[in-house]
Amino acid sequence: MSEIKRKETKGREGLVYDPTQDCKLVGAVRALSGVKDSITIVHARPGCHCGVLLLRALGSNQNDIRIVSSGFRAQDMVYGAEGRLAASIRLSYKNFKPSLIANLNCSAPAIMGDDVEGVIHAMKEEVPAEIFSLSTGGYEGPAWVGYEETLAELTRYMIPGEKENDKVNLIGFKQDDIRSSADLSEIERMLNGQGITINAILTNSSFEEIKNAPKASLNIVLGGDGLESAKIMQEKFDMPYVITSYPFGLNNSIDFLESVTRGLNKEVNQEFIAAEKDRIKERIERIFLFLQGIYDMSVAVVGDSARAFELAKFLSDELCLNVKVLAVTSRNLISDDKNSDSETLLIEPDRFEMNEVIKTEGVEMIFASSMEKKLAWELGVPLFRIFYPVLDEVSVSDAPYAGFKGTIHLTERIINSVINNYIEL
């Protein structure tokens, strides 16, 4: 860990907050979107529904939205919207035949006191799907809390089963992160290379698969997200867990495999790792001049706790870039235990203050989300979109950012982001 100028900003300085993170609703939506046969009802005024629909439509697969509104209207603020919610549940089932319908109760109905549980109780007799509701009022907390609570809620439906050797669950995987599908394929390939298979993914599985998550012999908690659900599963199903790095880069990937195999009391397949290292070496050799050229380039990393630390480590430790600023936009339960490979560490900063810091640090590239586009434009530096939300870049190819293969793709894209630029001198 670099200790050059570590400066922690644990909280922002004032009251006014231009947030770098979303509210509980979005955390819950992200978790539920990965339950492949679920429907999420946003029980809220139109703005919340429109917001999450846009996040989904712009930031993930456009043929897999599964987010509906309860049709909450202005006059419902007086008379309640329980009837609307019941209709929405009914229509959700009629149109999509989901296994799970999750209602997210947002600020307006939560404050008004809609009897949501009563509606769900009544609808369970009519609709042959599991239905549950979560309180996701915006004032109740940030997105990561909503994410944790949703995964914890899903554990309630899990059924004990006989454990299968060398089967693992992935926890903390988000299928709306950029390159997530390719990342998952790579993670699965890496695990398979160790003789390990994936049982269920929280979340990128069907509801039935999630219910059968206890059949695995180990939970892998990626970057610490979803830790609460892993703890519950440990208690309820005697299922151990390991917290691993998100496998950005060569060494995080090796660490990942070592943690998992250790958790399963297996030997690491060193041959597999050696072959991957050889492949990376061969590719790096092809571009070594450029890699030498960008050595020590100053960058900022702005992203969530589960992945930003690991990306910063890869950039700093392996590509040998100079991570001037690491801004952790949202915490998780282990954020405080993580080490930073950056000169300046900001935790959940105010966007205005964060931008000011980045502007003064002489940053030459930013690794962040679409929300940092203006900042990158103002600084005249490339923006590498790698953290949620990415709303202005699509990813349908099979080129991961994670794992051994991801090491090559990340390196390739970083170099191209620099040398693609047009300048006039």
Add this chain to the structure above:
Amino acid sequence: MMYGEQTVEIGSESGNGDVRNEGFLRPLISAYSTLPLHGMTAIPGKISGALMVVDSIEDAVPLIHGPIGCAFQRKINPFRPYLPFYETPCTDMNDVDVVYGGEDKLSLGIRETYEKYHPNLIVVITTCPSDLIGDDFKAVVEEIKAKGDVGCDVVYTTGDFVGKTKPVGYQDALFAITDQVLCNGIKREEIERNEESVNIVSFPIHGAGLKVAEMVSVLNEMGIKINKICFDHTTVKDLYDLPKAELTITDYPMAWARLMKERFGVDHYEILAWNRYKETRNPELFSPYGFEGSARVFMEIAQRFGKEAEAEEVIERRKKDATERLSKVKKGLEDKEVAIMGGIHGIGMTLLRDVGIKASVIIYKTQALESRLTSEAINEMLDINVELARKYGSDPEVVVNPTIEEELKAIKETGTDLVISMGATAHKYNKEGIRTFNPMNFMLRHQRIGFEAPIELAMQLKEALKKPRKRNPLLSMLEYDPYRTNLIPEWAALADMFGTLRQGAVGDKDRYDSMYTI
């Protein structure tokens, strides 16, 4: 398709945009234009509309009085998904505030916002939590102003000032600025008038009359001065100058313009005037483009200043000059026929008439409208289209809610040369060997009040007729809903659900008022 598709910003008083953006702006806007929002699957909330206003005032900053989600999620701009609202500070309302009230936080937040951003205007935008717990926004703002705690103007917008006038957030924020700042403490007689001048106030939401350079030029020739053009790098100082004009021209009825007439006597004129349509049932009022539409608009504005004679001369001269040039450009278009999509949006029938093209088919799809308009209004919209087409010499076949097969049959049987179709459905016609014209570029850049637009349209249509045929679009591989032919089945189901759930929402279904704002 996108909620309230808009034109490019007018950029400067002369109406020229930033040329550095020319290359990618159209495809960038177009890439997001097929998002099926627009009341079809979702409705943006009031915060987004209010943020559009604040974002358009260069020295204004919003302060969202609510939790972080109301600030972070609203960064995604449903009106312009390619251009987020990057600055959305909030008061970070939490559960304690919901119980004990957020007034102290708001008060402190306004002060901090001023110290941090140094704006000339802070617009407090309230949210569901702060609205529901009954925070007294007015008292907080007035106290701050009275104490002189901040060196800028402060207003608050709740969405409640303008009833159901749509888009609510946008209308309400402009009303709040007019009411709480422009009209606050200033007497009508104290205003130094800019005689015989107009404000041209449009907003980057709708395509009506936003490209104003030609309008400015024509009005000037008629002896009418321009007081202010908004929103074009507009500052708070510019807003203070608005009451100096004699007339405010807007693209459609605005509550704030009515208030300014009430308080300051500044009259208003709407380019799309459904209020007048209600009285006259004259479909031309929905057709302000082309030679005749533009001439009518210019003459109506001139009448407000008693400048009919000057206007007549200018209009005739401009029209004559443009007609002569158009007659050369439109050669080869005379015998061409196009299929058009019915509705208020799109290329106006008057423009098609000007370029000498006839409408062979009108394809009218009502599914997306049914949750927003009464059936009478839907039928009336179709009648307007058909009546105008017939008036201008076309005898179109009308197909209502057709399947794609029915559409293609009508198009082929009528020998249609070109389908005017947005990108979302163009591939269906192209696959059958039928050329299409995507009107987006024309609507964004060229369709305007003035006499040059028909010439530009003629040129673009001729280009479209010469384009190589596209017979193998990848988009044709997908399965689409038989009626909502731009949508795959999942989105069609989302749209159907949304429409059903919104049915009966008070204020959603207007006979006319929603016609243009949907």
